[in-house]
Amino acid sequence: MILYLHDIGPHEADDLGANANNKVDIETVASFIRKHSANNEILLTADDGYTSTINLLPLLEKENIPLIVFVTTGFVEGRVYPYEAEFCDALVAGLVKDVDFDSIHRQLRGASKKHRERVMNEMAKAGRYRRDTQRKRSFLSWAMLRKLNDHPLISIGSHTDAHLDLKRQSPLTIFSELRRSKKLLEEKIGGKITHISYPYGSSDRLVRTAARLCGYLYGYGTETGENGSRMNQRRISLKNKL
Ligand SMILES: [Zn+2]
Incomplete structure (x- = not known):
């Protein structure tokens, strides 16, 4: 069972629209994992690279759950803001x-x-x-990402460079989004980046082929992904299930 989340934090009364939808509190994550980990192998994934991802560490260690942090490289460098x-x-x-x-x-x-x-x-x-x-939201820095990558339960993946809906971009943009983020992550963090989470879970055959050609081995969608599909794995939104 592959779960995904974004920002970790308490629900705020004045949260609006996408911000509200993208937030989940740590107690909710913990109770979901406790409830389902007995019968399922669980992989946790966190998209966008929010600093709050660090709050998951004690829970991961306690429950021995692996995590992939999908990073939007433009957010890390402040070149792109969501x-x-x-x-x-x-x-x-x-x-x-x-x-x-x-x-x-x-x-x-x-x-x-x-x-x-x-x-x-x-x-x-x-x-x-x-x-x-x-610009109030804060994202993981390269130094923080290197530290996370050293953790035995954590690996780093790409969430593209500018967080665009790849399905609606030109082939040129698709390739550059996939390549630029992979190259930057490999240069700054080290090792090979082989996992990609498509922004908005949005991919089609062209996007998935491009991802494969760029050297990704696994692609992750959202609820729209397919079980057992290597380049478009289905993930369950933690929040939607509660
Ligand atoms: Zn995202």
Whole structure:
């Protein structure tokens, strides 16, 4: 049974949209594992590379559960920021009003990095805020990732470079997203990176073939993946099951 989660933390009253959906508290993770580990071999995966992933360590060690941390390399280096989180922070701060999060999210999810940046800049201009001031989420640094990689229960995988919906990108972008993150992770952390988690769990035959050609051996989807499919393994969202 492969589980996946994103950010670890308490549910906050003013959490909105995707932020709320992406958070799960550690007690919830622990109780799910306790309930299911007797009859299942469990693999835990954490997408995006939030610093809060570190909070899983005591639980992993206690239950002897392996974890793959799927890293979006653009987040580590601050070159790319998850617009969902940025947008939510602006909403919570009251800087963006009367905008439907879901429709913006749907529109931007498949957009190119350039288009996404343009929309976010326009929104910041209209709301009169500096985009930098909204960057509250913190991501694992290279040093932290190297330390995690040394842990016997933890391995590092790629979650691409810019967190784009690969299914909706050009072949050129697909290859560069897959290659750039793999190369960076191997340079900065060492060893071979052979696991990829597709952003939004979104892949098709072209994306999976490209991933194989780039040297990945295992691909991970979300609930939409297929049991037993090496390049599109089905994962269960921890939160959805509770
Ligand atoms: Zn993600």
